[in-house]
Amino acid sequence: MRLEQIYPEVRTFETTVTDVKDQQGQWVALEKSYFYPESGGQPADRGTLNGIPVLDVQLEEGIVWHRLETPLLENEVQGTIDDGTRTDHAAQHTAQHVISAILQDEFQIKTVSFRTGSEESTLDLELNEWTETIQNRLEDRLRSVIRAALPITATEYTEADAVRLPLRKTPQVTGQIRVVQIGELDYSACGGTHLGSTSELELILFTGQEKVRGNVRLMYVAKDRAFRLLTAERRVLTETARALSAKKDQVHTVVEELKQEQLRLNRQIGQAEDLHVTSVLQQVLTSSDPVLVLHHEQENIRFSEKMMKALAEEKRTALIWNEAAKKLLMCSSGLVHLGKFAKTHLKQFNGRGGGSEKNAQALFTTYEDASGYIEALKEELHT
Template sequence: MIRIPIGLLAEKNAILFSIFTNRSVKKSMENKLYYHDAYLKKFSAELITQKEDEAGRNYVILSQTAFYPTGGGQPSDLGILNGIEVVNVEEVGGEIRHYIKEELKDGNRIEGAIDWDRRFDHMQQHAGQHILSAAFEELYGYKTVSFHLGKDTLTIDLDIETLGAVEAEKVEELANQVILENRPIHTKWVGTEELKEYRLRKQLSVSNNVRLVIIPDFDYNGCGGTHPKSTAEVGSLKILGWERQKKLVRVEFVCGQRVLDKLGQKHEVIKELTALLNAPEQDMGAAVNRLLGQKKELEKAIDEMKDRLLKYEAADMIGAGKESIISRVFQNKNIQELQNLARMLVSDAEDKIILLASENEEKLQFVFAKGKNAEGNLKEWSKQALSIIDGKGGGNETIVQGGGRLISGEEFIRKVTEFIQ
């Protein structure tokens, strides 16, 4: 996931001071229709060229476009050109490339339409990020150093090491207050002298003809993205959580329609849990704690019964073991159970060698042990046993364990018994 440093977008879109006098540069800006009207959904253009890039992807360049290219943390617009799907848009060497699923037919006239739902979502999220970052700085002086606009949520990285719940709550409250106040959101290209008049959230290395996104008396920020005309169109903002990322704090949040989407998803989960727990929403915590307590009690009872069963198995095996080696093959007994059983056996059969194996799904596991009066080198036996199943293992002088490819447990015990007798 690529995180975009704040300010990079402004620098990307900052152009030469001659924007108002250099015709080629001015025309380039005129061709970017999304800068003139972020609400433009359809447009007409002339086909300039149709090519393949180095990776063999087909793209077209148009005389003008309403498609916003990927940049500065904002994903590109998608849509159609003459009925052909646009799958990505990038600005390369000053040219806006529209990558399309298949070649356009002959003809220079192009009718384009952007995916408006996607565009407006990006406008809501990007403006919401400006508001949230400004709120963090307004209240606590916490600066945003990067952000990412994802498919489902957004994140910003704050130049701090910890964030308190009360701080996050107050910032969210201020952000939503600004949204509800329906403040205008302006965009403006400014030069060196005029730029000095604004209190920027982040200083830029480029000072000539920077595109500012302005929320009067609240936020002044260099940015080349698309934004709505007012804060009210952001709808609402909700902080979902935060976590430490190295020496920064990453805050996850959503804006606009995504808030409703998240609320809908959580509501469906709560309805399902209400039915499963047979408890109303306000009592879910108590119901879950009760179930967790019951689970712990059941697990304890199961462990006790397993221990009792192992003791019965150990007694049965000792009673039946007339030779110096006691062995048995099990089905789906885990390595810990094998170890516990082996320890029980050698505590009562101090002159015996214990060979236990279990066929567990796709692998064979084993435990070897010996009583304190038994002879033999367990580690050496373990190496030979592991070679039979191409396995790995370890242990000490009194107990070893390992596992490897699945073979018949009876065959494995037979082969081991041959080289230890």
């Protein structure tokens, strides 16, 4: 086992540099290191060497390499491991062991992969659908396991001895195998860092799930991350309840009522817009100009789109500029292929867009550019 696996409590140490390499920054190898290198979905430790921040730690062919923010100037090194980062990563990793063991024990659900993220950790599970029954049973067992304060130990076994243990899955390595045991709940071949007891997990919160490549991806946070999330969400709930003049347990009901009211108002707005379109359309259609050009300075883009649709149904050729969206809407009765014209000329006027033979759209940075394009298109339509 590596030193950080044998002595997980070590946070400071002295050693010497044995090798240096430049590869997207300076990397150093040390005579001895207690830094955990990135592996198995768990990020590397952070800390310093002679006060210089360690940005990454990787294991290559048995050598632990440390990437530094700036080069080391001395051969003698004082190493310091960031305790907050080590404890946080160990907590997320320990939580993964516990969650995976419970899911396999209760539902025969296998864990496919695990990753500790900067905000939340994820487990990919061999499962088609995540259900409330699974969630509730998992949360009940988690509380029991945390309260039970199961001891967590790491022991190195020969391969023959290791395979005789009730391992959760077949080891991916041969030879000497490090097995992490959590009471009688879980035996796993693992090289990561872990807490000393399940009670140190304190709290595990699930933040969501999604389908990924046919599996279920479960998101969670543990220990300090869980308390920070809980505090943040309670603060948001309190502020939302105050803004809504509602009790905290009434927030969901009030929000649902507001959503329904918004839908009702949106329907009314849509109906009013339709009446306005009909009214304006009647005025516009009195024009005998073969190319109708409208400039919408105050109208929202939805009104302009409805107007364009109505003009297209009337088989009129029209150009509508919407100032707020900086968008030009176009429809044609077939005099010019609007899509082909756009492809050929838009770039000349700093525009982008496209369309079909009878319908097209284009975005411009300024009305001046749009106006130049409109004049060019009008000339093409007239000819």
